[in-house]
Amino acid sequence: MSEAERRIISWCRSGYEGFLAREWAEAGLEVREQGPGWVAGVVAGGAEATPPVERLAFAWATIPEATALAGETVAVQATALEAWTGRRFQGVKVEGPWPLVLAAAESPKGLGRRRGAVQELYQRRLKQRMARVARLARGDAIPPPGWSEGVAGFFRSFDAIEVGPRIFGGGQRRMADDPWAPSRSYLKVEEAFHLLGLEPTVGERVVDLGAAPGGWTYAALKRGALVEAVDNGPLKGGAAGHPGVRHCKEDAFRYRPSGDAVPDWLFCDMVEDPRRIIDLLATWVEAGWCRHLVANLKFGRDDPLALIGLLHQCNHPLTSRLRDCKLRHLWHDREELTLVGTTGKRGQSPILALVNAN
Numbered sequence: 001m002s003e004a005e006r007r008i009i010s011w012c013r014s015g016y017e018g019f020l021a022r023e024w025a026e027a028g029l030e031v032r033e034q035g036p037g038w039v040a041g042v043v044a045g046g047a048e049a050t051p052p053v054e055r056l057a058f059a060w061a062t063i064p065e066a067t068a069l070a071g072e073t074v075a076v077q078a079t080a081l082e083a084w085t086g087r088r089f090q091g092v093k094v095e096g097p098w099p100l101v102l103a104a105a106e107s108p109k110g111l112g113r114r115r116g117a118v119q120e121l122y123q124r125r126l127k128q129r130m131a132r133v134a135r136l137a138r139g140d141a142i143p144p145p146g147w148s149e150g151v152a153g154f155f156r157s158f159d160a161i162e163v164g165p166r167i168f169g170g171g172q173r174r175m176a177d178d179p180w181a182p183s184r185s186y187l188k189v190e191e192a193f194h195l196l197g198l199e200p201t202v203g204e205r206v207v208d209l210g211a212a213p214g215g216w217t218y219a220a221l222k223r224g225a226l227v228e229a230v231d232n233g234p235l236k237g238g239a240a241g242h243p244g245v246r247h248c249k250e251d252a253f254r255y256r257p258s259g260d261a262v263p264d265w266l267f268c269d270m271v272e273d274p275r276r277i278i279d280l281l282a283t284w285v286e287a288g289w290c291r292h293l294v295a296n297l298k299f300g301r302d303d304p305l306a307l308i309g310l311l312h313q314c315n316h317p318l319t320s321r322l323r324d325c326k327l328r329h330l331w332h333d334r335e336e337l338t339l340v341g342t343t344g345k346r347g348q349s350p351i352l353a354l355v356n357a358n
């Protein structure tokens with residue numbers, strides 16, 4: 001690595017690093033190594049600017065100014081981390097809590113336990129060496145969404161830790177299940193709320209396209225929202241027969257919100273061609289029929305990089321109209337991507353939209 005280059009590492013779900021590596025290439029990052037669930041390389045050409053890591057859909061997190069610490073045992077790794085932390089905080093006045101994010105690749109097996117053992121010894125030693133700084137550490141294996149500054153490390157194997165002073169968290173997180181949720185999809189919408197930093201509230205109106213068996217519908221109902229659940233299939237569990245739900249057995253591509261039911265949220269989770277879904281979502285957002293959007297795009301055998309490229313086009317009729325727009329491969333996603341965003345407008349009914357247009 002030359003002086004002008006800066007080391008960088010991102011991680012993702014194991015098995016998806018090939019997609020992440022392609023996203024890196026499109027963001028101008030040079031992949032030097034990759035393993036199960038991670039990609040490492042450099043920001044080429046001595047560029048000072050931070051690369052656009054916020055756009056990486058597959059990355060769970062990225063450390064943009066990484067240093068590789070070698071070491072094979074728990075004790076050596078804890079010592080190396082402690083020494084690096086000492087240098088990192090040298091001359092820095094630590095005023096408040098700082099994030100300590102230490103994560104590990106999903107494989108090889110046992111790496112998570114190794115991370116835990118190193119972290120325990122490292123924090124114990126840090127307390128002896130820099131008691132005040134150590135007390136202010138807020139440890140987690142998952143970074144908060146967005147940028148944070150503190151100490152971030154990633155164990156990519158038993159003998160290599162990548163460490164840096166900054167981390168960008170994609171916002172993915174494993175969510176807790178609910179016994180009343182009728183499907184595993186429930187976990188995806190819960191994770192999407194965490195990503196967006198917003199969730200439906202009491203009395204808000206939600207349209208759920210492709211609602212059955214009702215996991216997303218249930219997530220809205222349990223928060224006191226009113227849901228139009230659009231699907232020919234039956235609703236089950238906590239969504240079945242709930243007083244806050246109206247089950248519309250219709251084709252979601254033909255469904256339009258009725259005059260008195262102005263939706264705040266549009267949910268969409270259908271097993272359909274993702275390009276058709278994107279066009280449908282664009283129709284809703286262009287017309288102003290919702291304020292917030294959560295949609296799952298099932299790429300299946302389609303190329304997800306083509307979908308990501310399409311949605312990142314400037315002036316795209318859907319994404320260019322969304323604020324806080326994020327496209328991510330969620331912790332609970334498999335062959336799918338989740339899009340969240342906010343239109344910033346109050347939702348309006350199709351009738352009002354026609355009146356306003358004339």
Ligand SMILES: C[S@@+](CC[C@H](N)C(=O)[O-])C[C@H]1O[C@@H](n2cnc3c(N)ncnc32)[C@H](O)[C@@H]1O
Nearest residue numbers: 183185210211212213214215216251252269270
């Ligand atoms: C993955 S499931 C949705 C799971 C749901 N979000 C949950 O949390 O339980 C996909 C659903 O989309 C529905 N679907 C597919 N195409 C549809 C269409 N054109 N109109 C309405 N529903 C559709 C299917 O009937 C199926 O129930």
